[in-house]
Amino acid sequence: MKRIHVMAAVIRNAAGQILIAKRPDDAHQGGLWEFPGGKLETDEDRATGLRRELLEELGISVTQARPLIDIRHDYPDKSVRLDVWLVTGFNGEAHGAEGQPVCWVAPSELGNYSFPAANAPIVQAAQLPERYLITPDMADEGALFAGLEQTLENGIRLVQLRQTQLAEREYRALTERVLARFGERFDWLLKGNEPPEYPGVGWHLTARQLHELGSHGLPPRSSTGWLAASCHNAEELSLAQQLGVDFVTLSPVLPTPSHPDAAGLGWEAAQALIGSINKPVYLLGGMSPERLSEAFDAGAQGIAGIRGLF
Ligand SMILES: Nc1nc2c([nH]c(=O)n2[C@H]2C[C@H](O)[C@@H](COP(=O)(O)OP(=O)(O)OP(=O)(O)O)O2)c(=O)[nH]1
Numbered sequence: 001m002k003r004i005h006v007m008a009a010v011i012r013n014a015a016g017q018i019l020i021a022k023r024p025d026d027a028h029q030g031g032l033w034e035f036p037g038g039k040l041e042t043d044e045d046r047a048t049g050l051r052r053e054l055l056e057e058l059g060i061s062v063t064q065a066r067p068l069i070d071i072r073h074d075y076p077d078k079s080v081r082l083d084v085w086l087v088t089g090f091n092g093e094a095h096g097a098e099g100q101p102v103c104w105v106a107p108s109e110l111g112n113y114s115f116p117a118a119n120a121p122i123v124q125a126a127q128l129p130e131r132y133l134i135t136p137d138m139a140d141e142g143a144l145f146a147g148l149e150q151t152l153e154n155g156i157r158l159v160q161l162r163q164t165q166l167a168e169r170e171y172r173a174l175t176e177r178v179l180a181r182f183g184e185r186f187d188w189l190l191k192g193n194e195p196p197e198y199p200g201v202g203w204h205l206t207a208r209q210l211h212e213l214g215s216h217g218l219p220p221r222s223s224t225g226w227l228a229a230s231c232h233n234a235e236e237l238s239l240a241q242q243l244g245v246d247f248v249t250l251s252p253v254l255p256t257p258s259h260p261d262a263a264g265l266g267w268e269a270a271q272a273l274i275g276s277i278n279k280p281v282y283l284l285g286g287m288s289p290e291r292l293s294e295a296f297d298a299g300a301q302g303i304a305g306i307r308g309l310f
Pocket residue numbers: 006007008027028029033034035036037038039040078080082116117118119
């Protein structure tokens with residue numbers, strides 16, 4: 001079946017809300033909510049196709065957009081590539097120019113709407129930020145807390161609590177203190193052999209856990225937090241996708257001080273690997289905020305980092 005290339009938009013307004021529209025009942029995947037957009041025309045470039053669709057469907061002129069996530073999905077009757085961009089600037093008042101209902105919703109409310117099956121990773125990408133901080137190992141807890149206060153001021157919201165120097169018991173004790181002080185202010189992901197039981201706190205799996213769980217499946221999780229995994233190659237990405245994680249890190253993209261002997265995948269290989277799965281991917285290894293636009297061009301959700309973000 002020939003794959004149809006669809007340009008679609010996660011449109012975010014100044015209040016942080018996202019625009020969704022309802023597909024006509026008689027359309028493919030009719031009656032479900034969607035991110036506005038439509039088929040790319042022959043010989044049309046992606047940005048032009050996106051602009052044309054949003055003008056036709058919503059009456060807005062896009063002034064700022066960049067790639068967000070690129071999905072390939074096979075419906076029984078249709079194969080689509082959903083080439084989704086994040087639109088953060090536009091002129092005009094968005095309205096259903098083809099008579100379709102539209103509404104602005106908070107990212108956390110997207111889960112209350114029914115979307116086509118292909119859209120699950122788009123909803124996750126719309127809810128996830130551009131930067132994912134992994135805490136550096138720090139023996140000095142005061143310095144770790146001061147660093148976290150600083151990263152809050154820098155606008156970072158998603159954090160993995162990693163402290164490889166701590167034994168499991170010490171890590172658990174530190175977790176209690178970190179959550180008591182910062183619990184509400186960040187979206188946390190924890191490491192460990194068991195899924196965290198704190199409400200809303202996520203779990204970040206190592207590549208080794210991915211291989212182990214691959215044959216058993218996930219243990220039951222009581223928490224609704226994010227589920228993520230560390231991946232380094234195509235096999236691990238595909239394991240992560242099969243297990244149903246929400247997002248992954250892919251590393252190392254560039255050589256880093258912490259792994260000076262690892263060559264790094266390089267941008268081209270990273271881009272090809274990102275294209276092989278339907279999940280938001282944070283690039284890790286040698287990343288800093290100056291690399292964000294390269295990461296977006298490679299199809300990534302954004303960057304993850306230890307020293308580069310702390
Ligand atoms: N725009 C959009 N399409 C989606 C989403 N999710 C999803 O599976 N699709 C599928 C449904 C359709 O098969 C295809 C989009 O085609 P479309 O019907 O919007 O195409 P179009 O706007 O160009 O309209 P037309 O040519 O049919 O008049 O992609 C989504 O979130 N947004």
